[in-house]
Amino acid sequence: MTHRRQFLQGLAGIGLGAALPWGQALAADPNRILVVVELTGANDGFNTLVPYADDAYYRLRPKLGIRANKLRKIDDSHGFNPGMAGFERLFKDGQMAVVHGCGYDNPSYSHFTSAAYWHTGVPNGGEPYGWLGRLADAIDPQLTPNFLVNIDERQSLAVRAAKHVPVVFDDPERFGRKGLFQSRPLIDKPIEGQRVLNTSHQFLEDVAQSARQASEQVRAAWHNYKTPVDYGILPMDLPKVASLIQAKLPTRIYHTAYRHNAFDTHVHQAEQHQRLLTYVSDGVSGFMQDMKRIGRDKDVTVIVYSEFGRRAAENTSLGTDHGTANHVYLIGQPVKGGHYGQEPSLTNLNAEGNVLHTTDFRRVYATVMAQWMGANSQALLNGKFDTLPVFA
Numbered sequence: 001m002t003h004r005r006q007f008l009q010g011l012a013g014i015g016l017g018a019a020l021p022w023g024q025a026l027a028a029d030p031n032r033i034l035v036v037v038e039l040t041g042a043n044d045g046f047n048t049l050v051p052y053a054d055d056a057y058y059r060l061r062p063k064l065g066i067r068a069n070k071l072r073k074i075d076d077s078h079g080f081n082p083g084m085a086g087f088e089r090l091f092k093d094g095q096m097a098v099v100h101g102c103g104y105d106n107p108s109y110s111h112f113t114s115a116a117y118w119h120t121g122v123p124n125g126g127e128p129y130g131w132l133g134r135l136a137d138a139i140d141p142q143l144t145p146n147f148l149v150n151i152d153e154r155q156s157l158a159v160r161a162a163k164h165v166p167v168v169f170d171d172p173e174r175f176g177r178k179g180l181f182q183s184r185p186l187i188d189k190p191i192e193g194q195r196v197l198n199t200s201h202q203f204l205e206d207v208a209q210s211a212r213q214a215s216e217q218v219r220a221a222w223h224n225y226k227t228p229v230d231y232g233i234l235p236m237d238l239p240k241v242a243s244l245i246q247a248k249l250p251t252r253i254y255h256t257a258y259r260h261n262a263f264d265t266h267v268h269q270a271e272q273h274q275r276l277l278t279y280v281s282d283g284v285s286g287f288m289q290d291m292k293r294i295g296r297d298k299d300v301t302v303i304v305y306s307e308f309g310r311r312a313a314e315n316t317s318l319g320t321d322h323g324t325a326n327h328v329y330l331i332g333q334p335v336k337g338g339h340y341g342q343e344p345s346l347t348n349l350n351a352e353g354n355v356l357h358t359t360d361f362r363r364v365y366a367t368v369m370a371q372w373m374g375a376n377s378q379a380l381l382n383g384k385f386d387t388l389p390v391f392a
Helices: 002-012 055-060 085-092 111-120 131-139 181-188 199-224 238-246 269-293 362-372
Strands: 033-039 096-103 148-151 167-169 253-258 300-305 326-331 338-340
Touching: 033 238, 033 269, 085 096, 085 269, 096 362, 131 148, 131 253, 148 238, 167 199, 199 238, 238 253, 238 269, 253 269, 269 300, 300 362, 326 362
Parallel strands: 033 253, 033 300, 096 338, 148 167, 148 253
Antiparallel strands: 096 326, 300 326
């Protein structure tokens, strides 16, 4: 709850009653849920979904390139990394859309900077609110408690909102407001008969009550959650998301991550990267199986993304350096599976040896905002970005 308190301090300085610049909410199906999974550290898309039919790939990666006979082939030109049985199954079942070449103009090779661009949906800008925070404010102006959840060690910029206060937690069993033993009665219970001094005081009391309820509901959901589904070794907090969905919390937007820049694979990448991809593939696949088990698979769409890709050529340390464009994966029963966007050329590279992006990543955001969550994407993204025909 430290993160909620810090965020509230920021809210006090911007004026809580300010009108939203991105317009009013549109009608949206209240059952639809968006789950966003971030692969921090910049995942190597070229060795995730390998373009094995392109000879340029093997020229650029004579040692790191994964040979065609080892891949999990999904068509005549692409195959998933050998460790990605779950992703292979999702794609072949028609529940995965691969959006190629996602990036933005004037790319940054800084993890922190590029992640901020993806978190806000505003490349090369200074937007203070996250794209998911803005989305929450737009589609839920009544500020439903627990509408926006971020499972991580600290709050992501992606969920920072002008009006919503995201629920941020890591361990559901220990989720609660921190404080000394002597202050527990004040923290755990509202003060009966307390006179409200002003509207700010009332707001803080309402948030405190919401925080108490949120921590109780999260702990109860996790305590009551049992599943026979195997999520693999490191499921990226997706079982925690599943527990809240099963408990029927009103949450419509979730953000979680494979943490600690795990995908920053500059040195001896091959085995480490395959291991990481296995964890991701097993975790996401397990989550989708769990959604089917509880009868919510038609209501959930998952996005898997990374702040940028890796350089097209391998480096001398048998790893890959910071790159530009990458795949984004949209996963779920409502998704029309297949390839979307144009694949970047491996022969027409920029001065740093990186591919040129072919799809502005905000097209993916516009697609889920408008087609899945029922929001005005043009207002939310401060511009018109053509949507992709990913949803029926």
